[in-house]
Amino acid sequence: GVKPGTTILASKVAKEYADEITKKVEAMKDIRPQGPLLVGFLANGDPAAEMYASWTKKTCESMGFRYELRRIDDKDFLEEAIIEANRDQSVDGIMVYYPIFGNAQDQYLQQVVAREKDVEGLNHVYYQNMYHNVRFLDEEKQLKSILPCTPLAIVKILEYLKIYNTLLPEGNRLYGKKCVVVNRSEIVGRPLAALLANDGAIVYSVDVNNVQKFTRGEGLKFTKHHVEDLGAYSDALLKECCSDADVIITGVPSEKYKFPTEYIPDGAVCINFSSSKNFDDSVKTKASLYVPMTGKVTISMLLRNMLRLIENTEKLKAK
Ligand code: NAD
Structure with missing residues (x-):
């Protein structure tokens, strides 16, 4: 039958910013x-x-x-x-x-x-502001801080895909959304998990060693994200984290790695930022929206x- 999923190319998202x-x-x-x-x-x-x-x-x-x-x-x-x-x-x-x-x-x-x-936003000052959910460089709030560009690109893709709910106040627009991020590098995965949690999401951050949960606490009681260890990596734990996920984001730098399609709940949004193809074609039988690459938005x-x-x-x- 007809596959329900739609592929969204990064070029389409990038176009939104070309004019501006x-x-x-x-x-x-x-x-x-x-x-x-x-x-x-x-x-x-x-x-x-x-x-x-x-x-x-x-x-x-x-x-x-x-x-x-x-x-x-x-x-x-x-x-x-x-x-x-x-x-x-x-x-x-x-x-x-x-x-x-x-x-x-x-x-x-x-x-x-x-x-x-520093156009990539890798300076320590920018990282510290991001992790602490601080948006400006100065007391007068005139100079906006910079965000690391790959995590920022993924945030912009999620905005384009309408995962961010614009009816909610800025800063809470991912309230209650469940996201899985498979990668916890200091360049992409960890800052991304923090950014999503700072905006109100529940984020399962997965790497080869373990799984962590990033949130702003019950009822968004904290002003910045907190991290909880959920235990050593196992396929079973990954599967459990994915069971009611709204968004699954992958960044495994290996051609051999394929995210198990059977872990994707019907209608989830899937995004791959790795230069390798982390989802195989069957992703389209499960995902509502699938973004195969993100470089152009970066x-x-x-x-x-x-x-x-x-x-x-x-x-x-x-x-
Ligand atoms: P990295 O090697 O620093 O980190 C890889 C991460 O993936 C680690 O956290 C590791 O634990 C995790 N991982 C590896 N295998 C795993 C597995 N089987 N299960 C769970 N987690 C696993 O790499 P990086 O710098 O984060 O880059 C990752 C990929 O993203 C590369 O392909 C890179 O080219 C790409 N990248 C893309 C952009 C972009 O704009 N699209 C930007 C930067 C990096």
Whole structure:
């Protein structure tokens, strides 16, 4: 018979932001006559990153930004190159394609990028604000904080899919929604679980080792999310967490991994942000809406973050 599920492509969601972004770039012509400049650093030769970089360039240029990819052959020179871009007044935004060293040195490099140019939103200050549900950088609430762009992209996809209920006050729009996130990396999965819980959802955060529950407590009594350990990972526990899920989000970086279709309740929304296909085609027999990839929305959020950084810089100058 006809499968009930509908596939929603990231390009469709990204389109929603193209107008807003293009207009803002136009309005900046007086301060950025040639368009804002984003610099991407590629030091790992990863073909997936190459592809992402070429998409970013295309998207940038279609909306009035400039994009420059800087390839670093010897990764030991990357830190110096970032510092130089930090100092360079003509550079508005900096992004780095990870993993590079594949260990804690990558986290160090994330903090080397100047906070004012950190389009990916990886600076410690932005993370701390996000985890604490703080939306502004200053006491006067003039300078908006930046959110890490992949988790933010997934939030925007959930808004597009109408999982966020706009009849509820902002900040509570996911009240009571059950979400499962299979990935708890510090780049995507953990901040995503926190963002969703901060907006009122009950989030089951799953990684290879264990399962955690992120919520704002009964009746949303807390102002920021709390975390509870539910125990070691097992298929049975995953199945239980999924039994009445509204949303299932996957980010397992493996071609072999497939999320068990039989765990998906009828009508759930399924989103995969991994570069590997974590759901097989049978997902469409269960999911109401299925988003197979999210990268194009991430790029939109990157550019939106960059405009916000420029706005913040200009506001600070005017002070
Ligand atoms: P990572 O390796 O840091 O984290 C992977 C996470 O998945 C870990 O929490 C791990 O415990 C969990 N995991 C692995 N196997 C699992 C299993 N069988 N069951 C449950 N959990 C499991 O990777 P990352 O940096 O978070 O990236 C993940 C994927 O997302 C990659 O494919 C990456 O390319 C992609 N990514 C996409 C975007 C985007 O914009 N679409 C952005 C960043 C990363």
